[in-house]
Amino acid sequence: MHTTKMIPLAAAIALSLSASAHAQEQVVKIAHVGPITGPIAHIGKDNENGARMAIEELNKQGLTLDGKKTRFVLMAEDDASDPKQATAVAQKLVDAKVAGVIGHVNSGTSIPASKIYYDAGIPQISPSTTSAKYTQQGFNTTFRVVANDSQLGGALGRYAAKTLHAKTAAVIDDRTAYGQGLAEEFTKAAKAAGMTIVATQYTNDKATDFNAILTSFKAKKPDVVFFGGLDAGAGPMLRQMKQLGIQAKFMGGDAICTSDLPKLAGDGISNDQVICAEAGGVEESARKGLDAYKTAYKIKYGKDVVIYAPYTYDALMTMADAMQKAKSADPKKYLPELAKIQHKGVTGMIAFDAKGDIKDGTITLYTYRGAQRSQLAVTK
Known part of the structure; x- marks a missing residue:
């Protein structure tokens, strides 16, 4: 008798404990x-x-x-x-x-x-x-x-000057907020690192014919052509650079840094010619x-x-x-x-700065070899 009464009591205590834990x-x-x-x-x-x-x-x-x-x-x-x-x-x-x-x-x-x-x-x-x-x-x-894109453009500008030892660049952007912002940050960082911007031109994000712009670039013999825009524009631009015999390195941000770029550029892309950057990546x-x-x-x-x-x-x-x-x-x-x-x-x-941007955000730089994207470096 005594034990059977205790079981419901024990169960009631357990239940009440579980209910109070749940309430907490x-x-x-x-x-x-x-x-x-x-x-x-x-x-x-x-x-x-x-x-x-x-x-x-x-x-x-x-x-x-x-x-x-x-x-x-x-x-x-x-x-x-x-x-x-x-x-x-x-x-x-x-x-x-x-x-x-x-x-x-x-x-x-x-x-x-x-x-x-x-x-x-x-x-x-x-x-x-x-x-x-x-x-x-x-x-x-x-x-x-x-x-952010400002950090991306800046990293590309510094890489062009310090690692590629480029002295001159021609810059083109597609007038989107993205393309323009990227090109401006590249220009700022490249100039600060001692490079000369020999030409600045604009296009739009639907354009595929860049012959007039590239012909004007060719006379200036830039070490680097920087494009603030998308892979859909970068592909034809690379093909036309090859047709015109422009030997410059081709640089841009994450929107050209895609697996589709080699298909869009066809035979216009040669090994190590393209250098592009994506936000993220870790240091060793x-x-x-x-x-x-x-x-x-x-x-x-x-x-x-x-x-x-x-x-x-x-x-x-x-x-x-x-x-x-x-x-x-x-x-x-x-x-x-x-x-x-x-x-x-x-x-x-x-850690964040006053605006909410990550402090010391990393950026990964890539090139293309044999139509495959290949990592070059992680930088800041």
């Missing part, structure tokens, strides 16, 4: 936004996978914030690389009271969405947005963990940590990292680190910690 648990919603449909869905999904790995890692750690056991939940949304869809998703996340946002993937979606997050006081860290404008809006909620000292992450990613998802998954993982872990330092997931409380964070990530040290 808080759920923190962090969003990831990227294109999960459309032409760059593979990049959006790669980023989302990186965010998911971070959430799982945090939940394994069993963190407490403000004395309460905390469970992190990922709200994954698709913006389809479309600015209108991006702002609709941003509003949905604000209404859902997320604690923070990781994303978006593209500059064209991150920039309009950033205003909505800023108005709601919700921190946003993009793992892959490179337009300088993203962090020039004066929003204290806006951060990124990769180098951080390679071990990144390789371990990539191995874990492949085991989990059965495929290789596309590009930015490690940066997405780091962005989310950096946000969570700021929450731990503030002992709170309340954006008002952890935002000041995020602004002064020093987080050791798998892609290197993450």
Whole structure:
């Protein structure tokens, strides 16, 4: 008799303990936004996978914030690389009271969405947005963990002068915000390093005939032709440079640094002629940590990292680190910690400047050999 009465009592105590533990648990919603449909869905999904790995890692750690056991939940949304869809998703996340946002993937979606997050006081860290404008809006909620286009153009200018020992360059841009910004930063850095800009010309992002511009360049005999534009323009430009007998090195940013460039350029591209740059990459000292992450990613998802998954993982872990330092997931409380964070990530040290740009962002330089992209260097 005595023992049968004790069993329900023990069960009742266990139940009440579990209920009180459950009452102590808080759920923190962090969003990831990227294109999960459309032409760059593979990049959006790669980023989302990186965010998911971070959430799982945090939940394994069993963190407490403000004395309460905390469970992190990922709200994954698709913006389809479309600015209108991006702002609709941003509003949905604000209404859902997320604690923070990781994303978006593209500059064209991150920039309009950033205003909505800023108005709601919700921190946003993009793992892959490179337009300088993203962090020039004066929003204290806006951060990124990769180098921006200004840093990219500057690194290419310094490389041209110091590593290629180029003395002269001819510069052309496609008049897009991206192309123009990149060309301006290249010009600034190249001049500062002692180079002379012998010609500056403009085209548009639909053009494929550059003969008139290139003929005017040929007379100046530049060591480097720099193009601020896309691979769709760079391919024909390289073919026409070859036809005109222009021997210069050809340089540009991440939008020409694609696997499609050799196809678009055909026989116009020769080994080591093209030097292009992408945001991201790790210096030798951080390679071990990144390789371990990539191995874990492949085991989990059965495929290789596309590009930015490690940066997405780091962005989310950096946000969570700021929450731990503030002992709170309340954006008002952890935002000041995020602004002064020093987080050791798998892609290197993450710390932000006053605008929200990553300090000392790395850039990877590539060339092409036998139609294959080949890494040259990681620089800052």
